[in-house]
Amino acid sequence: MYRNKTLWLSIIAALVIFALWVDLSKTLYVPSPFSDKPLVNRNVEVKLGLDLRGGLQTLLEADVPADRVVKAEDMTNAKNILENRANGLGVSEVVMQVAGDRRIVAEFPGATNSDEVVASLKKTASLEFVDMGNTPVPEGTIIQTDFGASEPTSVSPDSETPPDANAIVYHTVMTGADLDSATVGQDNSGQYVINFTLTQKGSTIFGDYTSKNVGKYLAITLDKQVISAPVINQPILGGQGSISGSFTLESANALAVQLRSGALPIPIKIVESRTVGPTLGEESVRKSVQAGVLGLIVVILFMTLYYRMPGALAALALIVYSLLSLMLFKLIPVVLTLPGIAGFILSIGMAVDANVLIFERLKEELRAGKNLRQSIDIAWSRAWPSIRDSNSSTLITCLILFIFGNTFGASMVKGFSVTLALGVLVSLFTAILVTRTFLHTALDNLKFSEHPSWFGL
Amino acid sequence: MNIIKNRYIFFLISLIVIIPGLVFLGLNWKQDPVEGPIRLGIDFRGGSLLEIEFNGARPNASEVTAIYNEVSTEAESVKDPIIQPLGDNAYAIRSRAMNDETKSVIISKVEALAGPVTVLNFTSVSASVGAEVTRAAGVAIFMAAAAILLYIWWAFRGVEHPMRYGAAAVLAMLHDVLVVLGVEAMFGYFLGWEADALFLTAMLTIIGFSVHDTIVVFDRVRENSRVYRRLDYETLVNHSIVQTLDRSLVTQLTVIFTLVALVLFGGDTIRHFVIILLIGIFSGTYSSIFNAAPFLVVWENREWENWFKRKKAAA
Numbered sequence: 001m002y003r004n005k006t007l008w009l010s011i012i013a014a015l016v017i018f019a020l021w022v023d024l025s026k027t028l029y030v031p032s033p034f035s036d037k038p039l040v041n042r043n044v045e046v047k048l049g050l051d052l053r054g055g056l057q058t059l060l061e062a063d064v065p066a067d068r069v070v071k072a073e074d075m076t077n078a079k080n081i082l083e084n085r086a087n088g089l090g091v092s093e094v095v096m097q098v099a100g101d102r103r104i105v106a107e108f109p110g111a112t113n114s115d116e117v118v119a120s121l122k123k124t125a126s127l128e129f130v131d132m133g134n135t136p137v138p139e140g141t142i143i144q145t146d147f148g149a150s151e152p153t154s155v156s157p158d159s160e161t162p163p164d165a166n167a168i169v170y171h172t173v174m175t176g177a178d179l180d181s182a183t184v185g186q187d188n189s190g191q192y193v194i195n196f197t198l199t200q201k202g203s204t205i206f207g208d209y210t211s212k213n214v215g216k217y218l219a220i221t222l223d224k225q226v227i228s229a230p231v232i233n234q235p236i237l238g239g240q241g242s243i244s245g246s247f248t249l250e251s252a253n254a255l256a257v258q259l260r261s262g263a264l265p266i267p268i269k270i271v272e273s274r275t276v277g278p279t280l281g282e283e284s285v286r287k288s289v290q291a292g293v294l295g296l297i298v299v300i301l302f303m304t305l306y307y308r309m310p311g312a313l314a315a316l317a318l319i320v321y322s323l324l325s326l327m328l329f330k331l332i333p334v335v336l337t338l339p340g341i342a343g344f345i346l347s348i349g350m351a352v353d354a355n356v357l358i359f360e361r362l363k364e365e366l367r368a369g370k371n372l373r374q375s376i377d378i379a380w381s382r383a384w385p386s387i388r389d390s391n392s393s394t395l396i397t398c399l400i401l402f403i404f405g406n407t408f409g410a411s412m413v414k415g416f417s418v419t420l421a422l423g424v425l426v427s428l429f430t431a432i433l434v435t436r437t438f439l440h441t442a443l444d445n446l447k448f449s450e451h452p453s454w455f456g457l
Numbered sequence: 458m459n460i461i462k463n464r465y466i467f468f469l470i471s472l473i474v475i476i477p478g479l480v481f482l483g484l485n486w487k488q489d490p491v492e493g494p495i496r497l498g499i500d501f502r503g504g505s506l507l508e509i510e511f512n513g514a515r516p517n518a519s520e521v522t523a524i525y526n527e528v529s530t531e532a533e534s535v536k537d538p539i540i541q542p543l544g545d546n547a548y549a550i551r552s553r554a555m556n557d558e559t560k561s562v563i564i565s566k567v568e569a570l571a572g573p574v575t576v577l578n579f580t581s582v583s584a585s586v587g588a589e590v591t592r593a594a595g596v597a598i599f600m601a602a603a604a605i606l607l608y609i610w611w612a613f614r615g616v617e618h619p620m621r622y623g624a625a626a627v628l629a630m631l632h633d634v635l636v637v638l639g640v641e642a643m644f645g646y647f648l649g650w651e652a653d654a655l656f657l658t659a660m661l662t663i664i665g666f667s668v669h670d671t672i673v674v675f676d677r678v679r680e681n682s683r684v685y686r687r688l689d690y691e692t693l694v695n696h697s698i699v700q701t702l703d704r705s706l707v708t709q710l711t712v713i714f715t716l717v718a719l720v721l722f723g724g725d726t727i728r729h730f731v732i733i734l735l736i737g738i739f740s741g742t743y744s745s746i747f748n749a750a751p752f753l754v755v756w757e758n759r760e761w762e763n764w765f766k767r768k769k770a771a772a
């Protein structure tokens with residue numbers, strides 16, 4: 001199984017150089033020799049979890065009787081809609097994930113005012129048809145309307161030009177409540193449109209309004225933001241119409257879902273809410289990193305003192321292990337939480353175990369009088385079954401923890417299982433291949449029989 | 458060194474550790490029949506935890522209680538919170554679950570009382586979610602045990618009675634679970650520690666580690682049983698334990714080094730978690746050496762048939 005020492009040594013060297021590059025940089029940037037577009041341009045900053053950087057995490061649940069099955073599609077749609085709403089808040093890097101079959105985890109890094117965030121999440125998206133008079137508005141503009149305002153004041157846009165465009169309050173003709181259905185279709189030019197039908201009441205209002213206002217602008221807004229603002233070409237009497245905008249199939253679908261349901265496809269309630277202040281997070285990061293570095297140093301010292309030469313090489317392999325793990329955390333990327341860091345530090349202890357198993361075996365074989373090269377080979381092959389089986393059982397536990405964490409939106413538990421599992425996998429590589437390569441390389445340059453004390457014998 | 462010969466002494470030591478733990482589990486239960494034997498944190502029980510730091514002087518706990526009682530409503534009762542000092546100028550306040558609006562009302566009232574505050578941490582979990590998480594945690598532990606039993610059964614298929622190895626590993630694992638639960642109950646009884654999601658994480662890690670350790674010892678039994686076919690089982694198992702003893706101790710030491718570093722420098726948030734891990738890891742090593750492997754011998758000799766008396770050496 002193990003033949004080509006030089007090959008492995010160069011693979012390890014290449015990996016370490018690459019890992020150092022990833023570990024020490026904030027972005028990976030490789031310019032292309034042929035064009036202006038870089039070949040690689042990737043942000044590899046360590047992603048910190050909410051407990052470390054501060055922020056708000058909420059767990060949302062479908063507010064339906066417990067025995068009712070919630071369709072996965074509904075959950076995904078609800079998640080997408082909530083994501084849009086949250087992004088509108090100006091909180092960066094909002095993460096939303098469906099957890100299990102009826103929950104959504106929402107994370108708002110750096111958000112301190114949980115009330116504001118929660119309130120805007122709860123708010124249902126409201127669709128309005130707004131009378132714009134003769135004013136054309138570009139898509140995306142946020143306007144004020146008299147719908148939902150505490151004091152409905154109607155200001156006609158036709159009156160004197162107001163001093164501030166933002167101050168105009170437009171009149172809402174009709175809201176999404178009068179919508180009966182909405183589907184995605186394509187118009188003659190192949191553009192995606194949303195076809196809607198109105199309720200009876202809606203048809204009457206809409207028919208009246210469009211008859212009187214041919215040639216004027218009608219804005220369709222979602223949460224006061226203009227989706228499209230077409231000119232009324234002709235009265236729409238049958239209670240049917242279509243909304244065109246610059247839609248892709250996905251955005252048209254998302255909007256149709258929102259329109260159909262008024263807001264979310266299923267009612268949602270908040271069942272869990274966690275806020276971590278940023279100062280607490282900062283302190284935790286600093287302390288955990290300190291603890292990690294200290295733990296690593298103590299383990300390195302111990303291994304070197306106890307196992308001498310092989311121990312020192314294992315310590316070197318342990319440093320390779322740390323570099324590779326950090327590289328993986330940054331590349332994948334793994335969101336580091338406090339338990340995640342704890343899991344990583346614990347995996348350092350487990351990484352050492354594989355080497356301990358091998359070295360104890362090595363000592364035994366040497367004591368039994370076998371020569372060094374033979375002993376190393378035997379030690380590795382004999383220790384392998386126990387390394388394999390013991391680490392497999394740890395990986396099984398990690399898998400169960402991951403499933404548990406994922407279903408309940410317990411990101412702490414999930415983080416722990418991910419870093420521990422990664423740590424175990426990387427440690428298998430470093431303890432078995434890296435240490436062995438180092439040991440063989442060292443042995444080419446010295447004679448063991450002259451220095452038994454180097455092996456703690 | 459003969460560990461197998463003294464196996465009943467080691468079983469007794471385990472009992473001496475486990476029984477007081479069971480007593481405290483019972484005491485907790487008696488004290489609060491609703492909450493059960495372990496003080497569950499809000500992750501499992503539902504409820505809210507608010508940690509606030511005062512920029513100025515910290516008010517009296519009774520004043521904060523008064524605010525909670527004032528805000529409490531019929532629909533959302535947050536009456537009589539449990540208030541614990543946190544460091545020099547902060548409080549950790551536990552009550553039943555509340556929504557974010559209630560939290561804001563409380564914060565503004567506290568600020569009116571004691572000047573500006575910083576919210577270090579706010580968590581609120583509804584009771585139904587808590588109950589579901591508790592059930593799932595039980596299922597997770599059970600699943601982990603079952604999966605590990607099956608894995609060992611399969612991994613040891615080459616030796617006689619592979620199922621025994623799986624059963625012995627699970628038994629040692631149960632030992633560690635009981636030790637940790639007992640210790641947690643004791644801490645809960647005296648210091649008011651609550652089991653939270655991190656406690657569950659610790660528990661599952663301990664299960665993983667315990668089995669990890671046991672497998673290393675069993676692996677040696679597996680290997681030796683091929684090499685020394687004529688050796689009687691007791692001597693074989695004892696020999697395997699002694700051979701792996703150095704490794705068990707060294708590994709235990711390295712893990713303990715890293716964990717002690719975490720206890721000393723890792724900060725308050727995870728201290729509880731790491732202490733539980735330390736105890737569990739220690740118990741895990743003990744149980745794999747002194748319980749799991751000797752249990753194989755007990756089974757081989759079917760010692761329960763004559764009241765756990767050891768077989769005569771000549772037999």
